[in-house]
Amino acid sequence: MNYLNLWEATVIDILIGKYRNIVVSIALFLLLDASVLMLNFYISFEIADDAAGVNLAGRQRMLSQRMVKSTFDLDYALKQSLDPAPPREELRTTILLFDSTLNAFESGGNATAADGTPIYLEAASTPAAKTAIADANAIWGPYKQRLLNVVDADHTEMAPALAQAILYARDNNLTLLKLMNDLTIELESVASSKATRLRWIQTVGITLAVINFFIILFHFLRQLKESDRKVEQARQETVEILETVNEGLFLLDKEYVISSQYSRALEQMFARENLGGTSLQALLGDLISDKNLSTAKRFIALLFRDDIKSALIGDLNPLKQVEVNISSEQGKFVTKYFCFTFERAYDEGEIANILVTVLDITDRVVLERELALTREQNERQIEVLTSILHSDPRALESFVQQVFEAVERINRILREPSRSSVALQKKATDIFIEVHRIKGESSALGLESFEDMTHEFESVIHTIKEKPEPAGDDFLPLVVRLEKLYKHAESVQAMTVKLGQFSGKRLDKTDGAQPHLGWAELNALCSRIAERQGKKVGLVLQGALPVGLADAHDQLVRDFVLQTLRNAVSHGIERPEQRVPLGKPEAGRVQLSVTQNSASALEISVYDDGAGIDFEALKQKAVATGRFSKAQLDTWSEQKLSALLFEPGVTTSEHGLDAGGGVGLSMVREHVKTQGASVSIRSQKGKGTRFRLRLPVVESASAATVEEALGEALC
Amino acid sequence: MLDVMIVDDSNIIRRKIERSADRQFFNIVALARNGLEAVDLFQAHRPQVVTMDLTMPEMDGIECVERLVKIDPAVRILVISALSDVETGILALERGARGFLCKPFDDEQLNGALTELVEGLHD
Numbered sequence: 001m002n003y004l005n006l007w008e009a010t011v012i013d014i015l016i017g018k019y020r021n022i023v024v025s026i027a028l029f030l031l032l033d034a035s036v037l038m039l040n041f042y043i044s045f046e047i048a049d050d051a052a053g054v055n056l057a058g059r060q061r062m063l064s065q066r067m068v069k070s071t072f073d074l075d076y077a078l079k080q081s082l083d084p085a086p087p088r089e090e091l092r093t094t095i096l097l098f099d100s101t102l103n104a105f106e107s108g109g110n111a112t113a114a115d116g117t118p119i120y121l122e123a124a125s126t127p128a129a130k131t132a133i134a135d136a137n138a139i140w141g142p143y144k145q146r147l148l149n150v151v152d153a154d155h156t157e158m159a160p161a162l163a164q165a166i167l168y169a170r171d172n173n174l175t176l177l178k179l180m181n182d183l184t185i186e187l188e189s190v191a192s193s194k195a196t197r198l199r200w201i202q203t204v205g206i207t208l209a210v211i212n213f214f215i216i217l218f219h220f221l222r223q224l225k226e227s228d229r230k231v232e233q234a235r236q237e238t239v240e241i242l243e244t245v246n247e248g249l250f251l252l253d254k255e256y257v258i259s260s261q262y263s264r265a266l267e268q269m270f271a272r273e274n275l276g277g278t279s280l281q282a283l284l285g286d287l288i289s290d291k292n293l294s295t296a297k298r299f300i301a302l303l304f305r306d307d308i309k310s311a312l313i314g315d316l317n318p319l320k321q322v323e324v325n326i327s328s329e330q331g332k333f334v335t336k337y338f339c340f341t342f343e344r345a346y347d348e349g350e351i352a353n354i355l356v357t358v359l360d361i362t363d364r365v366v367l368e369r370e371l372a373l374t375r376e377q378n379e380r381q382i383e384v385l386t387s388i389l390h391s392d393p394r395a396l397e398s399f400v401q402q403v404f405e406a407v408e409r410i411n412r413i414l415r416e417p418s419r420s421s422v423a424l425q426k427k428a429t430d431i432f433i434e435v436h437r438i439k440g441e442s443s444a445l446g447l448e449s450f451e452d453m454t455h456e457f458e459s460v461i462h463t464i465k466e467k468p469e470p471a472g473d474d475f476l477p478l479v480v481r482l483e484k485l486y487k488h489a490e491s492v493q494a495m496t497v498k499l500g501q502f503s504g505k506r507l508d509k510t511d512g513a514q515p516h517l518g519w520a521e522l523n524a525l526c527s528r529i530a531e532r533q534g535k536k537v538g539l540v541l542q543g544a545l546p547v548g549l550a551d552a553h554d555q556l557v558r559d560f561v562l563q564t565l566r567n568a569v570s571h572g573i574e575r576p577e578q579r580v581p582l583g584k585p586e587a588g589r590v591q592l593s594v595t596q597n598s599a600s601a602l603e604i605s606v607y608d609d610g611a612g613i614d615f616e617a618l619k620q621k622a623v624a625t626g627r628f629s630k631a632q633l634d635t636w637s638e639q640k641l642s643a644l645l646f647e648p649g650v651t652t653s654e655h656g657l658d659a660g661g662g663v664g665l666s667m668v669r670e671h672v673k674t675q676g677a678s679v680s681i682r683s684q685k686g687k688g689t690r691f692r693l694r695l696p697v698v699e700s701a702s703a704a705t706v707e708e709a710l711g712e713a714l715c
Numbered sequence: 716m717l718d719v720m721i722v723d724d725s726n727i728i729r730r731k732i733e734r735s736a737d738r739q740f741f742n743i744v745a746l747a748r749n750g751l752e753a754v755d756l757f758q759a760h761r762p763q764v765v766t767m768d769l770t771m772p773e774m775d776g777i778e779c780v781e782r783l784v785k786i787d788p789a790v791r792i793l794v795i796s797a798l799s800d801v802e803t804g805i806l807a808l809e810r811g812a813r814g815f816l817c818k819p820f821d822d823e824q825l826n827g828a829l830t831e832l833v834e835g836l837h838d
Contacts, residue, residue, distance in 0.1 A: 295801065295802055295805065298805050298809065299805055301809075302805065302808050302809070307813060308808060308813055308814065309813060309814045309831050309832060309834070311814075311831050312793070312813070312814025312815055312816070312828055312831055312832060313808060313814060313815050315798060315804075315815055315816070315817040316801050316804045316805055316808070316815050318801050318805075
């Protein structure tokens with residue numbers, strides 16, 4: 001049905017559309033040719049008939065003379081007494097032939113042709129012919145009678161009949177011959193005029209046909225020229241569009257072949273030429289991963305399927321934002337971001353091609369990234385500002401100094417040549433200790449930005465440490481982190497200075513002294529850690545942290561206090577839901593006691609009423625380091641086992657923001673060894689753990705003041 | 716009215732689709748929590764339209780799409796999934812789903828997608 005409609009529409013289109021003139025001209029041409037052909041045919045037949053008539057009329061002339069000749073032959077035979085039969089028979093045949101032919105000329109009918117076959121003659125129609133025939137008949141009637149009397153007579157009567165016939169023939173023969181001659185001439189002239197008419201018809205027909213042909217040719221050429229012009233115009237427009245658009249435009253067929261026409265921008269974007277006829281693979285093969293390319297091809301294949309709604313699969317376009325590295329004219333690679341969109345192109349209702357549009361969205365992506373970065377920086381600055389406003393400026397300044405120094409030390413560690421994997425492992429551990437210390441300090445000061453940064457830093461080192469065979473290259477990412485840390489410290493320092501100027505405070509140039517750690521700072525540290533882990537903790541400070549210690553001792557005390565407090569909150573204290581069933585109060589208690597036993601000995605202990613050390617877990621961890629055997633550890637007392645906590649790499653917790661992954665306490669031990677101090681642990685399962693540090697006091701220039709303070713708070 | 720079956724392991728999403736679908740055109744006939752349930756309910760109710768999650772327990776969306784299309788090749792399946800895995804989405808369409816809607820979506824997006832999905836389908 002549809003096809004029929006389509007066909008009808010096409011026919012109507014042709015009849016009334018731009019082809020109408022050509023169709024009409026061709027129809028006329030055919031009609032004219034057919035008419036000329038038919039006339040030609042008709043007249044040719046008439047001419048053929050006329051030719052037969054002319055022949056027969058000519059034969060009548062001859063027959064009239066043969067009759068005379070036969071009568072004379074017969075007369076001669078009679079006189080010479082020869083056999084009269086042959087001339088008599090010839091005369092009879094001639095009479096009959098002449099008579100029948102004359103009758104046929106007069107009223108139409110069959111005559112006998114020269115070869116004896118019958119031939120139909122039309123009755124002569126022109127007046128001259130009719131007159132000639134009538135006159136001939138008038139002579140022929142008596143003549144025929146006389147001649148028949150001769151041929152029908154018996155031997156005795158023949159001579160007188162013959163004499164009469166010869167007498168009549170002598171008077172009329174010439175007239176009859178002339179009349180037959182007139183008839184012949186008349187018929188010839190009729191035939192000749194018909195031939196002339198035929199020539200005219202042919203000439204006119206052919207002339208008209210030629211004119212018609214030229215009209216068609218003219219129309220056809222004009223139309224061809226017109227449509228050529230339109231095609232050329234359309235092509236020109238397409239070319240212009242493709243030359244000027246900023247997007248990469250091309251068509252893809254089912255075989256992922258790129259169309260011969262595509263936008264110039266495409267060549268510029270991809271820094272390639274002659275893309276027409278090449279495949280999508282050739283365009284993208286070395287710019288995106290094989291997997292991505294194959295996903296894109298699968299996506300395009302979906303677009304060729306008409307049972308899938310193209311509007312409903314846009315989200316699956318894998319080339320919505322693609323990062324590509326394009327080689328520039330200078331031979332360098334430039335990173336760009338392209339956005340590909342795909343549209344179906346239909347041809348007669350079928351999906352023929354996919355129109356691909358490629359947009360360079362580099363600017364947009366870069367801007368988005370910059371915005372995100374700026375936002376992140378702003379957030380960080382606000383956070384830093386908040387922490388600065390909440391901190392003692394001196395403490396902050398001192399912390400920043402510490403960071404600078406640590407960065408310097410880490411740099412030194414990084415530069416040290418180390419070839420063996422053991423040396424590299426040690427390098428990683430040394431860096432970890434430095435970073436971990438900054439993390440501890442930043443945590444104590446509530447500088448979350450530093451805490452996050454150092455935590456990420458630690459994670460990177462952690463992955464290096466995990467490797468059985470670390471390589472020198474593994475340390476490269478640390479350089480970037482280190483620089484980031486340094487820059488951040490610089491910006492904090494700058495901000496501190498600015499704030500100092502703003503608030504009118506002038507920061508005294510610090511002499512490198514560590515920031516003061518009082519109950520408020522330590523309590524804040526405990527609360528933050530507890531909050532992160534869903535715990536409740538109260539810190540009790542008995543005595544005061546000593547001030548004026550020698551630098552080395554001061555560092556040891558700080559490291560010990562920070563590490564053991566963190567340890568107590570994150571590993572010791574249980575969550576409320578664990579504590580309550582054990583009959584313990586919801587909030588854990590952490591007690592930091594500072595006592596000066598004598599003028600020269602200082603004792604600092606950190607106690608928590610938490611779960612105590614899980615010695616089984618500790619043993620497993622120790623065995624996992626490979627430095628101890630299970631059998632060996634089974635013989636150890638709990639006292640001895642607890643010393644394992646000071647071994648590098650031994651921890652009962654995984655690496656997290658509040659734990660050092662087994663480095664924090666080992667860092668303390670290193671210092672203890674060099675400072676002539678001692679450290680001990682006592683732990684009771686389910687009851688709690690106490691870390692104790694004893695150290696000989698070597699006072700610095702300023703006198704030691706012991707600030708008595710007692711505080712307890714719930715956090 | 717077109718019969719619709721919702722397949723999603725999340726109760727919240729099932730409810731959301733059920734609430735959001737335009738009742739003027741869509742009649743929710745079944746809610747399935749996983750692929751196995753979906754196949755059973757599909758056979759029982761023969762809905763013309765199915766919304767399909769991809770990651771589900773028991774039987775995942777890909778296999779479910781295959782099974783439903785085998786039962787009724789004319790079924791219109793709209794995959795509704797997060798964009799985390801474009802490849803799985805493409806795979807679902809290769810196996811016979813007709814469209815993809817990205818989570819999260821609003822009412823307008825859902826109805827727009829459903830209307831587009833059922834275009835040319837008469838009840």
